[in-house]
Amino acid sequence: xxxxxxxxxxxxxxxxxxxxxxxxxxxxxxxxxxxxxxxxxxxxxxxxxxxxxxxxxxxxxxxxxxxxxxxxxxxxxxxxxxxxxxxxxxxxxxxxxxxxxxxxxxxxxxxxxxxxxxxxxxxxxxxxxxxxxxxxxxxxxxxxxxxxxxxxxxxxxxxxxxxxxxxxxxxxxxxxxxxxxxxxxxxxxxxxxxxxxxxxxxxxxxxxxxxxxxxxxxxxxxxxxxxxxxxxxxxxxxxxxxxxxxxxxxxxxxxxxxxxxxxxxxxxxxxxxxxxxxxxxxxxxxxxxxxxxxxxxxxxxxxxxxxxxxxxxxxxxxxxxxxxxxxxxxxxxxxxxxxxxxxxxxxxxxxxxxxxxxxxxxxxxxxxxxxxxxxxxxxxxxxxxxxxxxxxxxxxxxxxxxxxxxxxxxxxxxxxxxxxxxxxxxxxxxxxxxxxxxxxxxxxxxxxxxxxxxxxxxxxxxxxxxxxxxxxxxxxxxxxxxxxxxxxxxxxxxxxxxxxxxxxxxxxxxxxxxxxxxxxxxxxxxxxxx
Numbered sequence: 001x002x003x004x005x006x007x008x009x010x011x012x013x014x015x016x017x018x019x020x021x022x023x024x025x026x027x028x029x030x031x032x033x034x035x036x037x038x039x040x041x042x043x044x045x046x047x048x049x050x051x052x053x054x055x056x057x058x059x060x061x062x063x064x065x066x067x068x069x070x071x072x073x074x075x076x077x078x079x080x081x082x083x084x085x086x087x088x089x090x091x092x093x094x095x096x097x098x099x100x101x102x103x104x105x106x107x108x109x110x111x112x113x114x115x116x117x118x119x120x121x122x123x124x125x126x127x128x129x130x131x132x133x134x135x136x137x138x139x140x141x142x143x144x145x146x147x148x149x150x151x152x153x154x155x156x157x158x159x160x161x162x163x164x165x166x167x168x169x170x171x172x173x174x175x176x177x178x179x180x181x182x183x184x185x186x187x188x189x190x191x192x193x194x195x196x197x198x199x200x201x202x203x204x205x206x207x208x209x210x211x212x213x214x215x216x217x218x219x220x221x222x223x224x225x226x227x228x229x230x231x232x233x234x235x236x237x238x239x240x241x242x243x244x245x246x247x248x249x250x251x252x253x254x255x256x257x258x259x260x261x262x263x264x265x266x267x268x269x270x271x272x273x274x275x276x277x278x279x280x281x282x283x284x285x286x287x288x289x290x291x292x293x294x295x296x297x298x299x300x301x302x303x304x305x306x307x308x309x310x311x312x313x314x315x316x317x318x319x320x321x322x323x324x325x326x327x328x329x330x331x332x333x334x335x336x337x338x339x340x341x342x343x344x345x346x347x348x349x350x351x352x353x354x355x356x357x358x359x360x361x362x363x364x365x366x367x368x369x370x371x372x373x374x375x376x377x378x379x380x381x382x383x384x385x386x387x388x389x390x391x392x393x394x395x396x397x398x399x400x401x402x403x404x405x406x407x408x409x410x411x412x413x414x415x416x417x418x419x420x421x422x423x424x425x426x427x428x429x430x431x432x433x434x435x436x437x438x439x440x441x442x443x444x445x446x447x448x449x450x451x452x453x454x455x456x457x458x459x460x461x462x463x464x465x466x467x468x469x470x471x472x473x474x475x476x477x478x479x480x481x482x483x484x485x486x487x488x489x490x491x492x493x494x495x496x497x498x499x500x501x502x503x504x505x506x507x508x509x510x511x512x513x514x515x516x517x518x519x520x521x522x523x524x525x526x527x528x529x530x
Contacts, residue, residue: 001043001045001046001047001067001068002046002047002048002049002065002066002067002068003039003042003046003047003048003049003066003067003068003069003070004048004049004051004058004062004063004065004066004068004069004070004093005032005035005036005038005039005048005049005050005051005070005071005161006051006053006058006069006070006071006084006088007032007035007050007051007052007053007054007071007072007073008053008071008073008077008080008081008083008084009053009054009077009079009080010054010076010077011076011079011380011382012382012493012496013076013380013381013382013493014350014352014381014493015029015350016029016489016493017029017168017486017489018489018492019488019489019491019492020485020486020488020489021168023443023444023447023448023485023488024168024440024441024444025440026165026166026167026168027054027055027056027166027167028052028054028055028166028167028168029167029168029169030167030168030169030170030171030220030222031052031162031164031166031167031170031171032050032052032072033157033171033172033173033222034072034098034099034122035050035070035072036050036157036158036159036161036162037122037154037155037157037158037173038070038072038098038122038126039157039158039161040154040155040156040157040158041122041123041126041127041154041155042126042130043130048158048161049062049065049066049161050158050161050162050163052163052166053080053084055163055166055167056163056166063088063091063093066093067093067094068093068094068095068096068133069084069088069093069094069095069096070095070096070097070098071084071085071095071096071097071098071099072097072098072099072102073097073099073100073101073102074099074100074101074379075100075101075104075105075357075358075378075379076378076379076380077101078101078108078378081097081101081109081112082108082109082112085097085109085112085113085114086112086113089113094115094116094138095113095114095115095116096114096115096116096117096118096129097109097114097116097117097118098117098118098119098122098125098126100186100190102114102117102118102119103119103120103190104186104189104190104357104358104359105358106119106141115138115139115140116129116132116133116139116140116141116142117140117141117142118142119141119142119143119144120143120144120147121144121148121149121176121191122149123149123150123151123153123154124144124147124149125142125143125144126142128142129142148176148177148191148192148194148196149176149196150196151173151175151176151196151197151198152197152198152199152202154198154202156202156205156206156209157172157206159206159209159210159213159215160213164213164214164215167217168217168218169217169218169219169220170210170215170217170218170219170220171219171220171221171222172203172206172207172210172219172220172221172222173198173221173222173223174197174198174203174221174223174226174233174236175195175196175197175198175223175225175226175228175229175232175233176191176192176195176196176223176224177191177192177193177194177195177196177224177225177228178191178193178195178224178225178228178258179193179194179195179225179228179229180193180225180258180295180296180297180298181193181295181297181361182282182294182295182296183293183294183295183296183360183361183362183365184294184323184354184355184356184357184360184361184362185357185360186357186358186359186360187224187225189357189359189360191224195225195228195229195232196229197229197232197233197236200235200236200238200239200240201239203236203240204239204240204243207219207243207250207251210251211247211250216250216251217251218251218252218253218254218277219251219252219253219254220253220254220255221253221254221255221256222255222256223255223256224256225256225257225258226255226256226257226279227257227258227260227261227264227267228258230264230267233267234266234267234270237267237270237271237273237274238270240274241270241273241274244274244275244429245429248430249275249429249430251275252275252276252277253274253275253276253277254276254277254278254279254280254317255276255279255280256279256280256281256282257279257280257281258281258282258298259281259282259283259298259299259302259304259307259308260298260301260302261279261311262302262306262307262308262310262311263301263302263307268310268311268314268316269314271316272314272315272316272425272427272428273428273429275427275428275429276316277315277316277317277427277479278316278317278318278319279311279316279317279318279319280318280319280320280321281308281311281318281319281320281321282296282299282320282321283299283304283308283320283321283322283340284296284299284321284322284323285322285323285324285326285329285333285336285337286304286336286337286339286340287326287329287330287333287336288300289328290326290327290328290329290333293326293327293328294326294327294362295361304340305340305343305344308320308344308346309344309423312345312420312423312424312425313423313424313425314425315424315425315426315427315428316424316425317347317420317424317479317483318344318346319346319347319348319349319350320341320346320348320349320350321349321350321352322337322340322341322349322350322351322352323351323352323353323354324337324351324352324353324354324396324399324400324403325353325354325385325389325396325400326354327389327390328390329389329390329391329396330391331391331395331399332399333396333399334396334399334400334402334403335399335403337349337351337403338403338406338407341407341416342412342416345416345417345419345420345423346416346420347413347416347417347420347483347486348483348486348490349407350381351381351400351403351404351407352379352381353381353383353384353385353396353397353400353501354385354389355378355379355383355385355386356372356385356386356387357379366387371387371388372386372387373385373386373387373388374386381404381493381497382496382497382500382501383500383504384397384501384504384505384508393505393508394505394508394509397501397502397504397505398505400501401497401498401501401502404494404497404498405494405497405498407490407494408487408490408491408493408494410452410456410457410458410487410491411457411458411461413487413490414452414458414461414462414465414484414487415461417465417480417483417484418461418465418468418469421469421473421476421479421480421483422468422469422472422473424473424476426473426475426476427475427476444485445481448481448484448485448488449462451488452484452487453466462484
């Protein structure tokens with residue numbers, strides 16, 4: 001059996017980093033961890049080829065080679081997933097799909113022509129699919145009916161299938177699930193509220209596999225809340241610290257976590273000692289009423305700004321997500337988010353309009369209230385809300401566009417990054433970095449200096465901050481320049497956000513005006529008849 005593993009395109013997004021990746025001659029930030037895990041679960045006597053369309057096209061020879069095409073996708077990859085299903089079917093290839101998007105909205109993939117829907121967690125449903133395929137069944141839907149996988153039995157992903165030079169960062173997974181109950185989040189729907197973890201031995205085995213294959217880059221633990229099971233995380237970090245020291249610190253790590261990390265000094269210390277250098281937090285909003293309404297209670301227990309400062313001082317570079325459009329939100333929410341970002345100095349703040357994701361508590365509540373505008377969703381930063389909010393959508397959209405535009409103004413961004421890196425704690429362990437003797441790295445460094453230090457109006461402050469960080473926090477200088485370099489993506493992306501949101505808003509207002517005119521005309525006719 002020859003299986004072609006195909007990963008669909010991501011549209012430009014906050015995380016796509018096209019302009020930044022081009023500087024270091026990479027094609028994508030992260031590889032498709034889900035598909036290489038699928039390849040490890042499926043029969044090992046099968047043959048596999050992996051094509052990530054974010055780094056290259058499928059060749060004619062690969063299409064011809066395949067007996068079966070297997071795809072996985074998130075909702076944001078919807079358009080290209082459907083296009084690739086249709087292309088595979090045009091070529092007469094059977095198609096199997098799985099992952100978060102098919103699991104959330106399976107009917108859309110059935111309509112697109114997928115033959116096999118492998119839903120929920122693959123450790124359970126992939127064996128079902130294999131048995132059906134061996135029996136000669138030409139279609140099927142395979143679900144776990146609520147059962148969750150024992151991830152201690154998950155095999156090491158097939159990292160050998162990756163074209164490793166295309167990627168800037170490597171991804172692994174320690175846990176699934178989150179203990180919290182945020183109304184808008186689909187993680188607890190997909191993976192449950194009881195975090196399940198791999199063993200420390202599994203993670204170390206995966207790292208050793210990466211080492212043997214020659215990977216020497218940052219590692220992203222893709223867990224949606226790395227610290228969901230704090231006991232098991234601490235056990236992992238203690239063993240990881242010893243392994244890293246023994247192997248001369250070949251990797252640095254970053255991950256996503258809930259903000260209560262700041263309230264656990266032992267856990268925070270263990271993460272820094274285990275070479276974690278960055279963490280993404282879902283802060284969402286500084287408005288406590290909105291946090292309470294959406295059931296994000298963990299963000300209301302301590303000062304959000306002080307929590308960010310604790311993590312920063314400990315040596316973790318904080319990234320954060322913010323959302324506008326919660327029910328009951330008061331005017332000026334966008335300004336309050338911008339003010340919070342500026343006060344805390346968080347360099348990379350992902351700012352989005354709220355979307356109701358399928359099967360979440362928010363989705364079901366809005367559906368019951370008759371406020372959903374469509375039966376799908378899109379979690380990109382370039383899409384209007386998919387429900388009727390409690391304040392005018394045009395007001396929310398304008399606050400959002402203005403806030404995003406301001407946050408990634410070149411001067412504002414460099415000011416914020418400089419302030420932030422003056423307070424970030426130094427790394428505890430030796431850091432493996434690209435050397436400036438590497439031609440690609442040198443070229444990227446010079447390009448950043450040229451654009452931000454000569455071409456743009458930031459030229460004077462760029463060099464003042466450059467020298468200041470070298471003098472006051474030299475161990476973080478390389479990381480500082482890297483974060484400055486991220487502006488090349490955000491400067492480009494903020495224009496996409498503005499153009500697309502304003503175009504959608506104009507269309508929305510046009511349709512709204514037409515509907516109001518029609519209703520007024522109908523009312524006039526009714527009055528005449530009466």
